[in-house]
Amino acid sequence: MNESQRIQSLFTDLYHGHPWLDVTLEDTLGRITPEQAAQRPIKDGNTIWEIVNHIISWRENVLKRVQGEVLQTPSNNYIEKIENTSDKAWRQTLVALETTQKEWLYFLSTFNEADFNNEYSVNKLTYYQHIHGIIQHDAYHLGQIVLLAKMVTP
Numbered sequence: 001m002n003e004s005q006r007i008q009s010l011f012t013d014l015y016h017g018h019p020w021l022d023v024t025l026e027d028t029l030g031r032i033t034p035e036q037a038a039q040r041p042i043k044d045g046n047t048i049w050e051i052v053n054h055i056i057s058w059r060e061n062v063l064k065r066v067q068g069e070v071l072q073t074p075s076n077n078y079i080e081k082i083e084n085t086s087d088k089a090w091r092q093t094l095v096a097l098e099t100t101q102k103e104w105l106y107f108l109s110t111f112n113e114a115d116f117n118n119e120y121s122v123n124k125l126t127y128y129q130h131i132h133g134i135i136q137h138d139a140y141h142l143g144q145i146v147l148l149a150k151m152v153t154p
Helices: 003-016 025-030 034-038 048-065 087-110 113-117 127-152
Strands: none
Touching: 003 025, 003 087, 003 113, 003 127, 025 048, 025 087, 025 127, 034 048, 034 087, 048 087, 048 127, 113 127
């Protein structure tokens, strides 16, 4: 197994496999209703839905970075208030997350490992660091989602 395949395995496990931390994005989010996802149990904190959209946007951002695009990160850090809290909108959010999962797995399956050492010009971090960073980012926010889910579910 090469490094790209090992990283694909990490992405897969955290999304819907068997990660060491024993919770996944898909299983955790699959038990959350739109109403629960939109609740704000911590004053001035983020909702589950806002965090999921944040994860999606950062996954898209970092994927573009490691494909050579230079991006401007918005001042809101991809945290935006949810206006449409319908069941359909929540399903669309979950589909968008799944789409980023598929995009990352495809990218990694076609990635030239020599490019792990490429640097992103803005922060001078390597593509390897960015790729592992987005996995760490997902795990960090999954922890937040798990805690918020305990606060919003009966």
